[in-house]
């Protein structure tokens with residue numbers, strides 16, 4: 001009986017810490033990270049325009065990810081299929097802090113020749129998360 005209790009409690013602890021981990025790196029946490037850094041809320045409409053527009057270079061974000069990031073995108077040069085960016089359509093999207101930072105750094109340099117500001121990132125993430 002005691003063993004069963006220990007197993008049950010142990011399982012619960014594992015489950016809870018797993019849930020806490022998932023919650024701390026999920027799309028909402030990524031958005032919150034950039035909102036805190038920018039000291040303002042992300043604005044979905046501004047994010048949509050930012051994503052669809054070119055910023056002086058050949059590509060917009062949409063050139064690879066598509067105008068509707070609820071669907072798969074196609075890389076502008078390699079033709080590789082990209083999973084949808086909108087988390088509601090791709091449960092893996094925006095869940096890994098290192099991955100989000102790495103790709104934003106690289107993608108923003110391609111599109112803007114600089115890193116995106118925290119406010120720009122918050123806007124784009126607010127839009128991506130709002131897509132259902």
Ligand code: HEC
Nearest residue numbers: 059060061064076082083093094095100103107108111124
């Ligand atoms: C030249 C093509 C290209 C452009 C332009 C581009 N991206 Fe990406 N992006 C990628 C690729 C490739 C990945 C990695 C996806 C994969 O491995 O499936 C990626 C990944 C990402 C991710 C990480 C998603 C995750 O898995 O959590 C984000 C966020 C992102 N891009 C946002 C943007 C934004 C914002 C812009 C515009 C500033 C942009 N991208 C422009 C190719 C591009």
